[in-house]
Amino acid sequence: MWASFRAELVKLTRRPAAWLLAVVTVVLAATFTYGFPYAGIAGGTDGPYSDRTLPMLLPDRLVGNSLSGLPVFFGALVLILGVLTAGGEYGWGTWKTVFTQGLSRREVYVGKLLALAVAVLAILLAVFASGAACSMLIALVETQPVRWPSVGDLAVGIAAGWLIATMWAMLGAVLAIALRAVALPVGLGLVWMLAVQNLLSGLVAPVLDWVATVQQGLPGPNAGSLVAALGAPTDVPGVAATVGGGQAAVVVAAYLVAFVLIGGALLTRRDVG
Protein backbone atom coordinates (compact mmCIF):
# COMPACT_ATOMS: atom_id res chain seq x y z
CA MET A 1 0.00 0.00 0.00
CA TRP A 2 2.80 2.45 0.90
CA ALA A 3 4.62 1.51 -2.30
CA SER A 4 1.52 2.49 -4.23
CA PHE A 5 1.09 5.64 -2.13
CA ARG A 6 4.63 6.78 -2.93
CA ALA A 7 4.16 6.09 -6.63
CA GLU A 8 0.81 7.89 -6.71
CA LEU A 9 2.24 10.87 -4.86
CA VAL A 10 5.01 11.19 -7.45
CA LYS A 11 2.45 10.99 -10.25
CA LEU A 12 0.24 13.65 -8.65
CA THR A 13 3.01 16.09 -7.76
CA ARG A 14 4.52 15.87 -11.26
CA ARG A 15 1.21 16.30 -13.01
CA PRO A 16 0.69 19.82 -14.41
CA ALA A 17 -3.11 19.46 -14.33
CA ALA A 18 -3.06 18.85 -10.57
CA TRP A 19 -1.05 22.04 -10.00
CA LEU A 20 -3.35 23.98 -12.28
CA LEU A 21 -6.39 22.85 -10.31
CA ALA A 22 -4.68 23.75 -7.02
CA VAL A 23 -3.74 27.22 -8.25
CA VAL A 24 -7.21 27.87 -9.69
CA THR A 25 -8.79 26.80 -6.39
CA VAL A 26 -6.62 29.10 -4.29
CA VAL A 27 -7.02 32.05 -6.66
CA LEU A 28 -10.80 31.65 -6.89
CA ALA A 29 -11.08 31.27 -3.11
CA ALA A 30 -9.07 34.44 -2.48
CA THR A 31 -10.88 36.40 -5.19
CA PHE A 32 -14.45 35.48 -4.30
CA THR A 33 -14.05 35.25 -0.53
CA TYR A 34 -11.95 38.38 0.00
CA GLY A 35 -11.21 40.25 -3.25
CA PHE A 36 -14.70 41.00 -4.56
CA PRO A 37 -16.38 41.50 -1.14
CA TYR A 38 -13.60 43.87 -0.04
CA ALA A 39 -13.79 45.76 -3.33
CA GLY A 40 -17.57 46.10 -2.80
CA ILE A 41 -17.10 47.36 0.76
CA ALA A 42 -14.30 49.74 -0.21
CA GLY A 43 -16.31 51.08 -3.17
CA GLY A 44 -19.58 51.24 -1.25
CA THR A 45 -21.49 49.71 -4.17
CA ASP A 46 -24.56 47.46 -4.06
CA GLY A 47 -24.23 43.91 -5.33
CA PRO A 48 -24.38 40.25 -4.42
CA TYR A 49 -21.93 40.73 -1.60
CA SER A 50 -23.16 44.11 -0.42
CA ASP A 51 -24.42 42.64 2.84
CA ARG A 52 -20.88 41.62 3.74
CA THR A 53 -19.33 43.87 6.29
CA LEU A 54 -15.69 44.42 7.03
CA PRO A 55 -15.71 42.29 10.21
CA MET A 56 -16.72 39.29 8.06
CA LEU A 57 -13.40 39.51 6.20
CA LEU A 58 -11.12 39.71 9.20
CA PRO A 59 -8.82 36.92 10.46
CA ASP A 60 -11.16 35.69 13.20
CA ARG A 61 -13.58 34.53 10.44
CA LEU A 62 -10.87 32.56 8.69
CA VAL A 63 -12.41 29.11 9.25
CA GLY A 64 -15.89 29.88 7.91
CA ASN A 65 -14.55 31.92 4.99
CA SER A 66 -12.04 29.23 3.96
CA LEU A 67 -14.73 26.53 4.01
CA SER A 68 -17.39 28.54 2.18
CA GLY A 69 -16.44 27.33 -1.32
CA LEU A 70 -16.54 23.63 -0.46
CA PRO A 71 -20.19 22.90 -1.25
CA VAL A 72 -19.83 24.16 -4.81
CA PHE A 73 -16.77 25.55 -6.62
CA PHE A 74 -13.98 24.18 -4.40
CA GLY A 75 -15.86 20.90 -4.33
CA ALA A 76 -16.19 20.93 -8.12
CA LEU A 77 -12.46 21.45 -8.57
CA VAL A 78 -11.45 18.61 -6.27
CA LEU A 79 -14.08 16.43 -7.97
CA ILE A 80 -12.20 17.10 -11.22
CA LEU A 81 -8.96 16.19 -9.46
CA GLY A 82 -10.52 12.91 -8.35
CA VAL A 83 -11.70 12.15 -11.87
CA LEU A 84 -8.26 12.91 -13.31
CA THR A 85 -6.49 10.80 -10.72
CA ALA A 86 -8.52 7.66 -11.41
CA GLY A 87 -9.75 8.33 -14.93
CA GLY A 88 -6.34 9.17 -16.34
CA GLU A 89 -5.37 5.53 -15.88
CA TYR A 90 -8.17 4.57 -18.27
CA GLY A 91 -7.37 7.33 -20.73
CA TRP A 92 -3.72 6.34 -20.98
CA GLY A 93 -4.37 2.62 -20.58
CA THR A 94 -1.96 2.55 -17.64
CA TRP A 95 -3.99 0.34 -15.32
CA LYS A 96 -2.54 -2.71 -17.08
CA THR A 97 0.96 -1.38 -16.51
CA VAL A 98 0.32 -0.67 -12.84
CA PHE A 99 -1.59 -3.89 -12.11
CA THR A 100 1.20 -6.09 -13.46
CA GLN A 101 3.88 -4.69 -11.14
CA GLY A 102 3.22 -7.09 -8.28
CA LEU A 103 0.85 -5.17 -6.00
CA SER A 104 -2.75 -6.24 -5.57
CA ARG A 105 -5.42 -4.03 -7.07
CA ARG A 106 -6.63 -3.23 -3.56
CA GLU A 107 -3.17 -2.03 -2.56
CA VAL A 108 -2.92 0.13 -5.67
CA TYR A 109 -6.39 1.56 -5.06
CA VAL A 110 -5.83 2.38 -1.40
CA GLY A 111 -2.48 3.98 -2.20
CA LYS A 112 -4.12 6.08 -4.89
CA LEU A 113 -6.90 7.24 -2.57
CA LEU A 114 -4.44 8.11 0.19
CA ALA A 115 -2.38 10.18 -2.23
CA LEU A 116 -5.54 11.88 -3.46
CA ALA A 117 -6.58 12.65 0.13
CA VAL A 118 -3.13 14.13 0.84
CA ALA A 119 -3.34 16.28 -2.30
CA VAL A 120 -6.80 17.50 -1.26
CA LEU A 121 -5.48 18.37 2.20
CA ALA A 122 -2.59 20.30 0.65
CA ILE A 123 -5.01 22.34 -1.48
CA LEU A 124 -7.25 22.96 1.54
CA LEU A 125 -4.29 24.15 3.61
CA ALA A 126 -3.26 26.43 0.75
CA VAL A 127 -6.77 27.92 0.74
CA PHE A 128 -6.54 28.49 4.50
CA ALA A 129 -3.06 30.02 4.12
CA SER A 130 -4.14 32.36 1.33
CA GLY A 131 -7.24 33.26 3.35
CA ALA A 132 -5.07 34.06 6.35
CA ALA A 133 -2.85 36.26 4.22
CA CYS A 134 -5.79 38.08 2.62
CA SER A 135 -7.65 38.65 5.88
CA MET A 136 -4.52 39.89 7.64
CA LEU A 137 -3.80 42.25 4.77
CA ILE A 138 -7.34 43.64 4.95
CA ALA A 139 -7.04 44.02 8.73
CA LEU A 140 -3.74 45.87 8.40
CA VAL A 141 -5.00 48.13 5.62
CA GLU A 142 -8.18 48.91 7.54
CA THR A 143 -6.28 49.16 10.85
CA GLN A 144 -8.49 46.51 12.39
CA PRO A 145 -7.37 44.16 15.19
CA VAL A 146 -5.77 40.89 14.00
CA ARG A 147 -7.41 38.11 16.03
CA TRP A 148 -7.02 34.55 14.85
CA PRO A 149 -9.42 31.70 15.48
CA SER A 150 -8.46 29.32 18.28
CA VAL A 151 -6.29 26.31 17.43
CA GLY A 152 -9.25 24.07 18.24
CA ASP A 153 -11.58 25.89 15.85
CA LEU A 154 -8.89 25.85 13.19
CA ALA A 155 -8.34 22.11 13.63
CA VAL A 156 -12.06 21.33 13.50
CA GLY A 157 -12.44 23.54 10.43
CA ILE A 158 -9.56 21.91 8.60
CA ALA A 159 -10.80 18.43 9.56
CA ALA A 160 -14.33 19.19 8.35
CA GLY A 161 -13.03 20.79 5.17
CA TRP A 162 -10.80 17.81 4.50
CA LEU A 163 -13.74 15.46 5.03
CA ILE A 164 -15.94 17.35 2.57
CA ALA A 165 -13.24 17.90 -0.05
CA THR A 166 -12.12 14.26 0.11
CA MET A 167 -15.74 13.16 -0.28
CA TRP A 168 -16.05 15.21 -3.48
CA ALA A 169 -12.70 13.93 -4.76
CA MET A 170 -13.83 10.35 -4.12
CA LEU A 171 -17.08 11.04 -5.95
CA GLY A 172 -14.92 12.07 -8.90
CA ALA A 173 -12.80 8.95 -8.57
CA VAL A 174 -15.77 6.59 -8.34
CA LEU A 175 -17.44 8.23 -11.36
CA ALA A 176 -14.22 7.81 -13.33
CA ILE A 177 -13.93 4.15 -12.32
CA ALA A 178 -17.58 3.43 -13.01
CA LEU A 179 -17.52 5.07 -16.43
CA ARG A 180 -13.88 4.16 -17.23
CA ALA A 181 -13.28 7.60 -18.66
CA VAL A 182 -12.40 11.21 -17.88
CA ALA A 183 -14.60 13.55 -19.91
CA LEU A 184 -18.00 12.04 -19.12
CA PRO A 185 -17.41 11.78 -15.33
CA VAL A 186 -16.20 15.39 -15.22
CA GLY A 187 -19.27 16.50 -17.16
CA LEU A 188 -21.75 14.52 -15.12
CA GLY A 189 -20.09 15.47 -11.83
CA LEU A 190 -20.14 19.17 -12.62
CA VAL A 191 -23.74 19.07 -13.86
CA TRP A 192 -24.70 17.45 -10.57
CA MET A 193 -22.75 19.85 -8.39
CA LEU A 194 -23.35 23.11 -10.21
CA ALA A 195 -26.81 22.63 -11.66
CA VAL A 196 -28.86 19.77 -10.23
CA GLN A 197 -28.08 20.41 -6.56
CA ASN A 198 -28.84 24.11 -6.85
CA LEU A 199 -32.02 23.51 -8.83
CA LEU A 200 -33.22 21.01 -6.26
CA SER A 201 -32.53 23.23 -3.27
CA GLY A 202 -33.48 26.55 -4.88
CA LEU A 203 -36.48 25.69 -7.05
CA VAL A 204 -37.86 22.24 -6.33
CA ALA A 205 -37.44 21.76 -2.57
CA PRO A 206 -39.48 24.87 -1.63
CA VAL A 207 -42.52 23.55 -3.51
CA LEU A 208 -42.19 19.78 -3.01
CA ASP A 209 -41.92 18.56 0.54
CA TRP A 210 -40.58 15.14 -0.36
CA VAL A 211 -37.74 16.71 -2.37
CA ALA A 212 -36.96 18.92 0.61
CA THR A 213 -36.78 15.77 2.73
CA VAL A 214 -34.71 13.85 0.21
CA GLN A 215 -32.18 16.63 -0.23
CA GLN A 216 -31.43 16.48 3.48
CA GLY A 217 -29.70 13.22 2.66
CA LEU A 218 -27.79 14.43 -0.40
CA PRO A 219 -24.06 15.20 -0.23
CA GLY A 220 -24.26 18.85 -1.35
CA PRO A 221 -26.78 20.13 1.20
CA ASN A 222 -24.99 18.23 3.97
CA ALA A 223 -21.64 19.73 2.93
CA GLY A 224 -23.32 23.14 2.90
CA SER A 225 -24.83 22.53 6.33
CA LEU A 226 -21.51 21.42 7.81
CA VAL A 227 -19.62 24.50 6.63
CA ALA A 228 -22.52 26.72 7.68
CA ALA A 229 -22.27 25.24 11.16
CA LEU A 230 -18.59 26.20 11.19
CA GLY A 231 -19.22 29.82 10.25
CA ALA A 232 -19.31 29.91 6.47
CA PRO A 233 -21.41 32.89 5.25
CA THR A 234 -24.81 31.71 4.06
CA ASP A 235 -24.91 34.10 1.11
CA VAL A 236 -22.42 31.85 -0.69
CA PRO A 237 -24.06 29.38 -3.13
CA GLY A 238 -24.56 25.96 -1.56
CA VAL A 239 -24.04 27.14 2.02
CA ALA A 240 -27.24 26.68 4.02
CA ALA A 241 -28.07 25.18 7.39
CA THR A 242 -30.43 22.56 5.96
CA VAL A 243 -29.53 20.06 8.70
CA GLY A 244 -27.49 20.20 11.88
CA GLY A 245 -23.69 20.20 11.75
CA GLY A 246 -23.36 16.84 13.50
CA GLN A 247 -25.75 15.06 11.17
CA ALA A 248 -24.09 16.72 8.19
CA ALA A 249 -20.68 15.42 9.25
CA VAL A 250 -22.02 11.88 9.61
CA VAL A 251 -23.78 11.96 6.22
CA VAL A 252 -20.72 13.38 4.43
CA ALA A 253 -18.53 10.71 6.06
CA ALA A 254 -21.02 8.02 5.03
CA TYR A 255 -20.89 9.20 1.42
CA LEU A 256 -17.09 9.19 1.56
CA VAL A 257 -17.05 5.59 2.79
CA ALA A 258 -19.67 4.54 0.23
CA PHE A 259 -17.76 6.10 -2.66
CA VAL A 260 -14.53 4.43 -1.54
CA LEU A 261 -16.20 1.01 -1.25
CA ILE A 262 -18.05 1.25 -4.57
CA GLY A 263 -14.94 2.37 -6.42
CA GLY A 264 -12.89 -0.40 -4.83
CA ALA A 265 -15.45 -3.07 -5.66
CA LEU A 266 -15.63 -2.00 -9.29
CA LEU A 267 -11.90 -1.67 -9.74
CA THR A 268 -10.97 -4.98 -8.17
CA ARG A 269 -13.65 -7.07 -9.88
CA ARG A 270 -13.79 -5.82 -13.42
CA ASP A 271 -11.56 -6.90 -16.28
CA VAL A 272 -8.86 -4.50 -17.34
CA GLY A 273 -9.31 -4.10 -21.06
Added chain:
Amino acid sequence: MTLPVETEGLTKRYGALTAVDDLHLTVRAGEVYGFLGPNGAGKTTALRMLLGLVRPSAGTVRLFGRPPGANQLARVGALIEGPAFYPYLSGRENLRVLAHYARVGTDRVELVLDLVDLTDRADDRYAGYSLGMKQRLGVAAALLKDPRLLILDEPTNGLDPVGMADMRTLIRRLGAGGCTVLVSSHLLGEVEQVCDRVGVVSRGRLIAEGSVADLRGSPGLRVLADPLDEAAARVRALVGAERVRVVDGGLDVAVEPERAAWLNAELVGAGLAVRELRSGERDLEQVFFDLIEKGTTDVG
Protein backbone atom coordinates in the same frame (compact mmCIF):
# COMPACT_ATOMS: atom_id res chain seq x y z
CA MET B 1 10.22 -28.29 -11.29
CA THR B 2 7.13 -26.08 -11.50
CA LEU B 3 6.17 -24.78 -14.89
CA PRO B 4 6.37 -21.01 -15.40
CA VAL B 5 3.08 -21.04 -17.32
CA GLU B 6 0.39 -23.69 -17.34
CA THR B 7 -3.20 -23.24 -18.43
CA GLU B 8 -5.95 -25.82 -18.50
CA GLY B 9 -9.12 -25.33 -20.47
CA LEU B 10 -8.65 -21.58 -20.38
CA THR B 11 -11.69 -19.91 -21.91
CA LYS B 12 -12.92 -16.35 -22.21
CA ARG B 13 -16.32 -15.50 -23.61
CA TYR B 14 -17.71 -12.06 -24.34
CA GLY B 15 -21.39 -12.76 -24.86
CA ALA B 16 -21.68 -14.92 -27.96
CA LEU B 17 -18.03 -14.38 -28.88
CA THR B 18 -15.49 -16.87 -27.58
CA ALA B 19 -12.16 -15.03 -27.61
CA VAL B 20 -10.16 -17.86 -26.04
CA ASP B 21 -11.43 -21.39 -26.28
CA ASP B 22 -10.25 -24.27 -24.09
CA LEU B 23 -6.60 -23.24 -24.22
CA HIS B 24 -4.08 -25.71 -22.85
CA LEU B 25 -0.74 -23.95 -22.81
CA THR B 26 2.50 -25.04 -21.23
CA VAL B 27 5.67 -23.00 -21.15
CA ARG B 28 8.74 -24.72 -19.75
CA ALA B 29 11.38 -23.08 -17.61
CA GLY B 30 14.13 -21.35 -19.55
CA GLU B 31 12.55 -21.58 -22.98
CA VAL B 32 11.54 -18.87 -25.39
CA TYR B 33 7.99 -19.77 -26.36
CA GLY B 34 6.35 -18.19 -29.36
CA PHE B 35 2.63 -17.57 -29.26
CA LEU B 36 1.81 -17.31 -32.90
CA GLY B 37 -1.44 -16.36 -34.52
CA PRO B 38 -3.13 -13.85 -36.79
CA ASN B 39 -4.54 -10.61 -35.45
CA GLY B 40 -7.71 -11.25 -33.48
CA ALA B 41 -6.82 -14.88 -32.74
CA GLY B 42 -7.10 -14.35 -28.98
CA LYS B 43 -3.42 -14.04 -28.12
CA THR B 44 -3.68 -10.82 -26.13
CA THR B 45 -6.80 -11.94 -24.26
CA ALA B 46 -5.00 -15.14 -23.28
CA LEU B 47 -1.96 -13.19 -22.08
CA ARG B 48 -4.21 -10.81 -20.11
CA MET B 49 -5.71 -13.82 -18.34
CA LEU B 50 -2.23 -15.10 -17.50
CA LEU B 51 -1.53 -11.79 -15.77
CA GLY B 52 -4.84 -11.61 -13.92
CA LEU B 53 -6.01 -8.56 -15.86
CA VAL B 54 -8.94 -10.48 -17.31
CA ARG B 55 -10.97 -13.05 -15.40
CA PRO B 56 -11.37 -16.35 -17.29
CA SER B 57 -14.88 -17.59 -18.06
CA ALA B 58 -13.60 -21.11 -17.44
CA GLY B 59 -10.36 -22.98 -16.90
CA THR B 60 -7.32 -22.31 -14.77
CA VAL B 61 -4.06 -20.41 -15.01
CA ARG B 62 -0.96 -21.27 -13.03
CA LEU B 63 2.23 -19.24 -12.95
CA PHE B 64 5.03 -21.17 -11.26
CA GLY B 65 2.41 -23.54 -9.89
CA ARG B 66 0.08 -20.94 -8.41
CA PRO B 67 -2.86 -18.88 -9.62
CA PRO B 68 -1.87 -15.44 -10.90
CA GLY B 69 -1.99 -12.87 -8.15
CA ALA B 70 -0.03 -9.97 -6.81
CA ASN B 71 2.68 -12.13 -5.29
CA GLN B 72 3.03 -14.31 -8.37
CA LEU B 73 3.64 -11.23 -10.49
CA ALA B 74 6.54 -10.03 -8.36
CA ARG B 75 9.02 -11.69 -10.74
CA VAL B 76 6.94 -11.56 -13.90
CA GLY B 77 7.60 -8.80 -16.40
CA ALA B 78 5.02 -7.98 -19.03
CA LEU B 79 4.36 -5.79 -22.01
CA ILE B 80 0.77 -6.26 -23.12
CA GLU B 81 -0.78 -4.79 -26.24
CA GLY B 82 1.58 -1.88 -26.57
CA PRO B 83 3.28 0.29 -23.98
CA ALA B 84 1.19 2.48 -21.66
CA PHE B 85 2.85 5.20 -19.57
CA TYR B 86 2.18 8.65 -18.16
CA PRO B 87 2.70 11.20 -20.94
CA TYR B 88 3.66 14.09 -18.65
CA LEU B 89 6.53 12.14 -17.07
CA SER B 90 9.88 11.43 -18.67
CA GLY B 91 10.90 7.90 -19.54
CA ARG B 92 13.11 7.75 -16.45
CA GLU B 93 10.37 9.13 -14.17
CA ASN B 94 7.90 6.62 -15.55
CA LEU B 95 10.26 3.77 -14.71
CA ARG B 96 10.90 5.21 -11.24
CA VAL B 97 7.15 5.32 -10.59
CA LEU B 98 6.89 1.69 -11.69
CA ALA B 99 9.89 0.82 -9.51
CA HIS B 100 7.89 2.10 -6.53
CA TYR B 101 4.94 -0.11 -7.46
CA ALA B 102 7.21 -3.08 -8.06
CA ARG B 103 9.18 -2.43 -4.88
CA VAL B 104 12.50 -2.65 -6.66
CA GLY B 105 15.46 -0.33 -6.22
CA THR B 106 15.75 2.63 -8.55
CA ASP B 107 19.22 1.38 -9.56
CA ARG B 108 17.38 -1.08 -11.82
CA VAL B 109 15.99 1.87 -13.74
CA GLU B 110 19.38 2.88 -15.14
CA LEU B 111 20.20 -0.73 -15.91
CA VAL B 112 17.07 -1.40 -17.96
CA LEU B 113 17.29 1.97 -19.72
CA ASP B 114 20.76 0.95 -20.84
CA LEU B 115 19.52 -2.51 -21.89
CA VAL B 116 17.03 -1.00 -24.33
CA ASP B 117 19.42 1.78 -25.39
CA LEU B 118 17.22 4.60 -24.13
CA THR B 119 19.54 6.28 -21.62
CA ASP B 120 20.22 9.29 -23.85
CA ARG B 121 16.52 10.14 -24.18
CA ALA B 122 15.46 9.04 -20.70
CA ASP B 123 14.80 12.59 -19.49
CA ASP B 124 12.55 13.51 -22.41
CA ARG B 125 8.82 13.50 -21.79
CA TYR B 126 7.17 10.24 -22.79
CA ALA B 127 4.61 12.19 -24.85
CA GLY B 128 7.43 13.17 -27.22
CA TYR B 129 8.71 9.65 -27.79
CA SER B 130 8.47 7.93 -31.15
CA LEU B 131 6.53 4.67 -31.37
CA GLY B 132 9.77 2.71 -31.32
CA MET B 133 11.04 4.53 -28.23
CA LYS B 134 7.73 3.92 -26.46
CA GLN B 135 8.02 0.24 -27.31
CA ARG B 136 11.56 0.09 -25.95
CA LEU B 137 10.46 1.82 -22.74
CA GLY B 138 7.72 -0.80 -22.46
CA VAL B 139 10.30 -3.56 -22.67
CA ALA B 140 12.48 -1.72 -20.14
CA ALA B 141 9.51 -1.62 -17.75
CA ALA B 142 8.95 -5.33 -18.26
CA LEU B 143 12.57 -5.99 -17.32
CA LEU B 144 12.47 -3.76 -14.24
CA LYS B 145 11.76 -6.62 -11.83
CA ASP B 146 14.58 -8.80 -13.18
CA PRO B 147 11.84 -11.25 -14.13
CA ARG B 148 11.93 -15.02 -14.09
CA LEU B 149 9.12 -14.96 -16.63
CA LEU B 150 8.81 -12.32 -19.30
CA ILE B 151 5.56 -11.98 -21.25
CA LEU B 152 5.89 -9.83 -24.36
CA ASP B 153 2.94 -9.14 -26.60
CA GLU B 154 4.08 -8.17 -30.09
CA PRO B 155 7.31 -6.61 -28.77
CA THR B 156 8.62 -5.48 -32.16
CA ASN B 157 5.55 -3.42 -33.06
CA GLY B 158 6.64 0.02 -34.15
CA LEU B 159 10.33 -0.80 -34.27
CA ASP B 160 12.46 -0.17 -37.33
CA PRO B 161 14.46 -3.10 -38.79
CA VAL B 162 17.46 -2.33 -36.58
CA GLY B 163 15.24 -2.07 -33.52
CA MET B 164 13.56 -5.37 -34.43
CA ALA B 165 16.93 -7.08 -34.76
CA ASP B 166 18.03 -5.60 -31.41
CA MET B 167 14.82 -6.82 -29.81
CA ARG B 168 15.35 -10.35 -31.13
CA THR B 169 18.90 -10.30 -29.84
CA LEU B 170 17.69 -9.11 -26.44
CA ILE B 171 15.05 -11.86 -26.25
CA ARG B 172 17.58 -14.53 -27.20
CA ARG B 173 20.03 -13.16 -24.63
CA LEU B 174 17.37 -13.20 -21.91
CA GLY B 175 16.44 -16.75 -22.84
CA ALA B 176 20.09 -17.79 -22.77
CA GLY B 177 20.39 -16.16 -19.35
CA GLY B 178 17.71 -18.46 -17.92
CA CYS B 179 14.70 -16.16 -18.17
CA THR B 180 11.58 -17.84 -19.50
CA VAL B 181 10.11 -15.75 -22.29
CA LEU B 182 6.60 -16.00 -23.70
CA VAL B 183 6.42 -13.84 -26.79
CA SER B 184 3.35 -13.39 -28.91
CA SER B 185 3.63 -12.38 -32.51
CA HIS B 186 1.99 -12.55 -35.87
CA LEU B 187 5.40 -12.33 -37.55
CA LEU B 188 6.59 -15.78 -38.55
CA GLY B 189 10.18 -14.80 -39.18
CA GLU B 190 10.43 -13.24 -35.76
CA VAL B 191 9.14 -16.35 -34.03
CA GLU B 192 11.33 -18.59 -36.15
CA GLN B 193 14.45 -16.69 -35.19
CA VAL B 194 14.00 -16.46 -31.44
CA CYS B 195 11.71 -19.23 -30.23
CA ASP B 196 12.52 -22.71 -28.97
CA ARG B 197 8.90 -23.78 -29.20
CA VAL B 198 5.85 -22.34 -30.86
CA GLY B 199 2.15 -22.53 -30.16
CA VAL B 200 -0.15 -21.59 -33.02
CA VAL B 201 -3.48 -20.12 -32.04
CA SER B 202 -6.45 -19.52 -34.29
CA ARG B 203 -9.90 -18.35 -33.24
CA GLY B 204 -8.90 -18.69 -29.63
CA ARG B 205 -7.78 -22.31 -29.91
CA LEU B 206 -4.30 -23.75 -29.80
CA ILE B 207 -4.15 -25.67 -33.07
CA ALA B 208 -0.50 -26.75 -33.08
CA GLU B 209 2.44 -26.76 -30.72
CA GLY B 210 6.05 -27.79 -31.07
CA SER B 211 9.42 -26.64 -32.30
CA VAL B 212 9.61 -24.73 -35.55
CA ALA B 213 11.20 -27.83 -37.11
CA ASP B 214 8.30 -29.95 -35.85
CA LEU B 215 5.79 -27.59 -37.36
CA ARG B 216 7.57 -27.57 -40.68
CA GLY B 217 7.43 -31.34 -40.69
CA SER B 218 9.66 -33.49 -42.88
CA PRO B 219 11.26 -31.33 -45.55
CA GLY B 220 10.73 -33.82 -48.44
CA LEU B 221 12.03 -33.44 -51.97
CA ARG B 222 11.14 -31.12 -54.82
CA VAL B 223 11.47 -32.75 -58.24
CA LEU B 224 11.27 -31.15 -61.70
CA ALA B 225 11.34 -33.77 -64.43
CA ASP B 226 10.04 -34.23 -68.00
CA PRO B 227 7.58 -35.42 -68.97
CA LEU B 228 5.82 -34.51 -65.75
CA ASP B 229 2.95 -37.01 -65.89
CA GLU B 230 5.29 -39.95 -66.52
CA ALA B 231 7.61 -38.74 -63.74
CA ALA B 232 4.66 -38.49 -61.36
CA ALA B 233 3.51 -42.00 -62.22
CA ARG B 234 7.02 -43.40 -61.74
CA VAL B 235 7.56 -41.67 -58.38
CA ARG B 236 4.11 -42.78 -57.15
CA ALA B 237 5.05 -46.33 -58.04
CA LEU B 238 8.33 -45.98 -56.13
CA VAL B 239 7.23 -44.28 -52.87
CA GLY B 240 3.47 -44.56 -52.79
CA ALA B 241 0.81 -42.33 -54.31
CA GLU B 242 -0.06 -40.66 -51.01
CA ARG B 243 3.46 -39.20 -50.79
CA VAL B 244 3.41 -37.42 -54.11
CA ARG B 245 1.72 -34.13 -55.01
CA VAL B 246 1.90 -32.30 -58.29
CA VAL B 247 2.44 -28.63 -57.45
CA ASP B 248 3.32 -25.77 -59.82
CA GLY B 249 4.67 -27.97 -62.60
CA GLY B 250 6.78 -30.13 -60.30
CA LEU B 251 6.50 -32.87 -57.73
CA ASP B 252 6.52 -32.50 -53.95
CA VAL B 253 7.65 -35.87 -52.66
CA ALA B 254 7.32 -36.65 -48.94
CA VAL B 255 10.48 -38.70 -48.47
CA GLU B 256 13.70 -38.06 -46.59
CA PRO B 257 16.12 -35.76 -48.47
CA GLU B 258 18.80 -38.48 -48.11
CA ARG B 259 16.93 -40.50 -50.76
CA ALA B 260 17.52 -37.84 -53.42
CA ALA B 261 20.34 -39.72 -55.20
CA TRP B 262 18.31 -42.96 -55.26
CA LEU B 263 15.26 -41.18 -56.66
CA ASN B 264 17.34 -39.40 -59.29
CA ALA B 265 18.90 -42.72 -60.41
CA GLU B 266 15.47 -44.33 -60.63
CA LEU B 267 14.01 -41.52 -62.73
CA VAL B 268 17.01 -41.26 -65.05
CA GLY B 269 17.05 -45.04 -65.35
CA ALA B 270 13.41 -44.89 -66.48
CA GLY B 271 14.40 -42.53 -69.28
CA LEU B 272 13.05 -39.36 -67.69
CA ALA B 273 14.88 -36.01 -67.86
CA VAL B 274 15.47 -34.68 -64.35
CA ARG B 275 15.93 -30.89 -64.43
CA GLU B 276 16.03 -30.18 -60.72
CA LEU B 277 16.10 -32.18 -57.50
CA ARG B 278 16.41 -30.44 -54.15
CA SER B 279 15.37 -30.54 -50.54
CA GLY B 280 11.88 -29.10 -50.44
CA GLU B 281 11.77 -27.55 -46.97
CA ARG B 282 8.34 -26.10 -46.37
CA ASP B 283 8.15 -22.40 -45.98
CA LEU B 284 6.99 -21.56 -42.45
CA GLU B 285 4.49 -19.14 -43.87
CA GLN B 286 2.91 -21.97 -45.83
CA VAL B 287 2.89 -24.12 -42.70
CA PHE B 288 1.22 -21.30 -40.81
CA PHE B 289 -1.47 -20.77 -43.42
CA ASP B 290 -2.09 -24.51 -43.67
CA LEU B 291 -2.49 -24.69 -39.90
CA ILE B 292 -4.77 -21.67 -39.73
CA GLU B 293 -6.88 -23.04 -42.56
CA LYS B 294 -7.04 -26.43 -40.89
CA GLY B 295 -7.87 -24.84 -37.54
CA THR B 296 -10.60 -22.75 -39.09
CA THR B 297 -12.07 -25.78 -40.79
CA ASP B 298 -11.92 -27.76 -37.56
CA VAL B 299 -13.59 -24.99 -35.61
CA GLY B 300 -16.20 -24.59 -38.31
